[in-house]
Amino acid sequence: MRKGLVIDREAQMIGVYLFENKKIYRGIPRKKVLKKTKIYAGDYVLGEVVDENTFAIEDIEERKNFLVRPPVANVDKVLVVMTLKMPEFDNFLLDNLLAVYEYLNADPVIVFNKIDILDESEKKELKRWEELYKSAGYDVLKVSARENTGIERLKEYLKGAICILAGPSGVGKSSILSRLVGIQLETREVSEKTERGRHTTTGVKLFPFGDNSFIGDTPGFSSVDALYFMDKKEVRLYFREFLRYKCRFPDCTHTKEPGCQVKEAVKKGEISCERYRNYLKIIKEDISIAKDLCQ
Numbered sequence: 680m681r682k683g684l685v686i687d688r689e690a691q692m693i694g695v696y697l698f699e700n701k702k703i704y705r706g707i708p709r710k711k712v713l714k715k716t717k718i719y720a721g722d723y724v725l726g727e728v729v730d731e732n733t734f735a736i737e738d739i740e741e742r743k744n745f746l747v748r749p750p751v752a753n754v755d756k757v758l759v760v761m762t763l764k765m766p767e768f769d770n771f772l773l774d775n776l777l778a779v780y781e782y783l784n785a786d787p788v789i790v791f792n793k794i795d796i797l798d799e800s801e802k803k804e805l806k807r808w809e810e811l812y813k814s815a816g817y818d819v820l821k822v823s824a825r826e827n828t829g830i831e832r833l834k835e836y837l838k839g840a841i842c843i844l845a846g847p848s849g850v851g852k853s854s855i856l857s858r859l860v861g862i863q864l865e866t867r868e869v870s871e872k873t874e875r876g877r878h879t880t881t882g883v884k885l886f887p888f889g890d891n892s893f894i895g896d897t898p899g900f901s902s903v904d905a906l907y908f909m910d911k912k913e914v915r916l917y918f919r920e921f922l923r924y925k926c927r928f929p930d931c932t933h934t935k936e937p938g939c940q941v942k943e944a945v946k947k948g949e950i951s952c953e954r955y956r957n958y959l960k961i962i963k964e965d966i967s968i969a970k971d972l973c974q
């Protein structure tokens with residue numbers, strides 16, 4: 680059987696991208712497949728080419744994840760787009776987004792856009808944030824969609840990945856998408872005209888780009904509260920750098936327990952106070968706990 684990727688799913692239309700010849704077919708699912716599950720953009724499918732335009736879908740591979748918004752399966756990377764300014768950088772929002780995508784098992788990476796508008800001192804400030812998130816265990820890329828800087832590196836980085844963009848309004852998600860895909864996206868305007876908009880829950884498209892990479896035309900969350908997805912007690916599992924430490928109690932919430940190695944690490948400067956404070960804010964703990972640890 681041949682392997683394809685569902686890149687377009689709208690009502691009865693299923694667009695299947697076949698890896699071996701990079702052609703797009705209309706996917707027709709066999710009855711037994713439909714019985715098993717729904718088919719989404721991002722699904723890897725197995726089947727046979729029936730004719731020039733048609734691919735019979737015989738089976739769907741098990742999904743590694745599924746993002747409800749947008750409805751895309753098997754997302755390898757979520758590009759969480761932020762800017763230092765315009766709009767102003769909001770690290771609390773970033774930490775919520777990172778925790779949620781971590782929870783959804785969709786590997787968030789941080790993309791700082793609009794580096795073209797930064798003066799020297801702002802560049803230094805961005806550098807500080809970059810180092811902070813890198814030491815927390817996140818990949819950080821810096822780009823300017825306007826000037827097309829860092830885009831080739833980003834493409835290289837996303838080789839073979841299914842990705843989606845997320846992040847607040849105005850940070851340049853559509854601009855980055857256009858740069859990656861290399862076309863002005865007419866689909867966007869069309870869908871806006873018909874008022875189905877971009878936040879629609881059907882009709883997600885994955886655009887092929889670069890070297891077998893794919894990116895969703897609909898962005899993920901622009902803002903999110905981690906507690907909407909997970910219990911207070913779980914948040915600690917989605918702060919990557921916390922997992923490096925073993926506290927006295929395995930279910931330590933890193934707040935008031937004795938023998939907490941995470942707090943020890945904050946004190947030593949191995950975990951940033953900014954991240955730790957946001958953790959406390961997310962779980963609605965008293966942030967004065969951080970005061971004694973952070974000078």
Ligand SMILES: Nc1nc2c(ncn2[C@@H]2O[C@H](COP(=O)(O)OP(=O)(O)OP(=O)(O)O)[C@@H](O)[C@H]2O)c(=O)[nH]1
Binds near residue numbers: 796822
């Ligand atoms: N200076 C500068 N401006 C940019 C850059 N990228 C995007 N912009 C501008 O920022 C504004 C917002 O860009 P969009 O691409 O629409 O941002 P978005 O994140 O898709 O916004 P929403 O659709 O509201 O979610 C536009 O005026 C862009 O021209 C950049 O790299 N540098």
Ligand SMILES: [Zn+2]
Binds near residue numbers: 926927934
């Ligand atoms: Zn602890």
